[in-house]
Amino acid sequence: MADSDIYMQAHDAADANGLVSLPDSENQVKILLTTLPARDNAPTTGLDLDTDDYTECLFLDDAIRDKIVKTPNFPQSVPHVIEKLFRIGSSPGKGLGMFATQDIEMGDFIHAARPLIIVPVKFVKEWHIFQEKLLFLCIKRLSLEGQVAFMNLTHSHIPMNGCDRNHQIKAIISTNGFGMNIFYEPESDSCTYSAVYKDISRINHSCSPNVQIIFDVPSFSCQLRAVRPIKKDTEFTIQYTDIFQSYEERKKALVPYQIECTCMSCSNPKESNQFREELRQAVDVKALRGSWLADTSLPGDLIVEHCSGWIRKLDQWGLQSLERYRYYLWYAYTAAVALGDAELAHKFGTNFARRLLVDLPQDQGVDTIKIYSDRDKCRKEPGWRIRGERTV
Numbered sequence: 001m002a003d004s005d006i007y008m009q010a011h012d013a014a015d016a017n018g019l020v021s022l023p024d025s026e027n028q029v030k031i032l033l034t035t036l037p038a039r040d041n042a043p044t045t046g047l048d049l050d051t052d053d054y055t056e057c058l059f060l061d062d063a064i065r066d067k068i069v070k071t072p073n074f075p076q077s078v079p080h081v082i083e084k085l086f087r088i089g090s091s092p093g094k095g096l097g098m099f100a101t102q103d104i105e106m107g108d109f110i111h112a113a114r115p116l117i118i119v120p121v122k123f124v125k126e127w128h129i130f131q132e133k134l135l136f137l138c139i140k141r142l143s144l145e146g147q148v149a150f151m152n153l154t155h156s157h158i159p160m161n162g163c164d165r166n167h168q169i170k171a172i173i174s175t176n177g178f179g180m181n182i183f184y185e186p187e188s189d190s191c192t193y194s195a196v197y198k199d200i201s202r203i204n205h206s207c208s209p210n211v212q213i214i215f216d217v218p219s220f221s222c223q224l225r226a227v228r229p230i231k232k233d234t235e236f237t238i239q240y241t242d243i244f245q246s247y248e249e250r251k252k253a254l255v256p257y258q259i260e261c262t263c264m265s266c267s268n269p270k271e272s273n274q275f276r277e278e279l280r281q282a283v284d285v286k287a288l289r290g291s292w293l294a295d296t297s298l299p300g301d302l303i304v305e306h307c308s309g310w311i312r313k314l315d316q317w318g319l320q321s322l323e324r325y326r327y328y329l330w331y332a333y334t335a336a337v338a339l340g341d342a343e344l345a346h347k348f349g350t351n352f353a354r355r356l357l358v359d360l361p362q363d364q365g366v367d368t369i370k371i372y373s374d375r376d377k378c379r380k381e382p383g384w385r386i387r388g389e390r391t392v
């Protein structure tokens with residue numbers, strides 16, 4: 001336990017932290033305010049000096065902190081991008097946004113940063129009435145720069161009357177927090193903790209997002225990559241809701257953010273709903289590939305054509321962030337290998353590798369492109385030419 005950690009129990013929180021006493025003094029629920037990585041053992045991160053290197057965390061259970069610090073290789077440095085690839089600028093009708101400062105390729109690593117804060121999405125009932133005060137205590141632990149960065153974030157949930165500081169903090173978190181994949185709970189299909197970032201929280205929503213984030217525990221950083229080629233000065237976008245849902249479901253999910261999305265899918269609800277339904281009903285490509293390998297009377301191009309068709313449609317709708325996109329690239333690659341078509345395998349293989357990078361922490365992805373850019377890689381695959389030579 002670091003010196004700066006604060007444990008609070010409901011019955012003593014009032015005195016120590018200026019909180020109102022709980023009626024039930026027997027309550028033993030503990031809340032932990034802690035810094036990760038601990039300030040005394042954090043490595044140099046190589047980040048810009050104006051970026052907070054530490055995250056202030058509010059955990060409802062100290063087992064969460066223990067699990068994080070016991071993660072192999074924790075804490076590692078935050079991956080460094082040599083040249084800054086983004087700027088924060090004005091986005092018409094959306095306040096501020098994050099923009100590309102140069103052309104970017106699919107899979108390119110854009111930015112990594114530690115959160116300013118990590119806080120529970122919901123508080124257990126004993127703490128619910130104190131949540132705004134607890135959040136305030138968490139923010140107060142940030143450096144002055146961190147506090148300013150946090151308070152400058154946009155918020156869309158401010159109460160019209162009695163707009164006090166504590167309500168404002170909750171509003172900023174609701175508007176800018178990203179659910180953390182490491183705290184995802186399948187039973188409720190939701191994340192139990194949310195993270196707020198100085199710059200990443202500026203990224204606006206689209207149902208055709210062009211970047212993805214993943215949270216990497218060893219470096220305790222959120223990492224941002226492009227899911228498709230992005231032109232200089234284009235705004236980066238991410239999904240705030242499940243983009244596989246229908247227009248109506250997405251519209252409802254975006255209400256709390258006060259967003260009326262005008263992306264291609266939301267502007268064409270009928271067609272985009274229909275496309276999503278087709279995608280949902282699509283033939284399982286793995287099973288199709290099995291039949292194709294077993295039955296040589298099926299057309300040689302069957303799998304490549306099937307996958308190429310879906311890749312084209314996903315490109316048209318800007319849905320490269322769906323895992324499906326990566327699968328289609330992978331099965332097109334393996335089909336080209338089975339046909340012994342080295343050129344085609346190289347094309348799909350390199351695109352597959354670029355898309356795969358999006359789903360990997362930065363340190364695991366470094367060799368991926370190198371492996372697939374080897375033109376002879378496909379010839380060494382066990383499935384090379386198992387479907388005979390391509391004769392088209």
Ligand SMILES: [Zn+2]
Pocket residue numbers: 206207208261262263264265266267
């Ligand atoms: Zn949309």
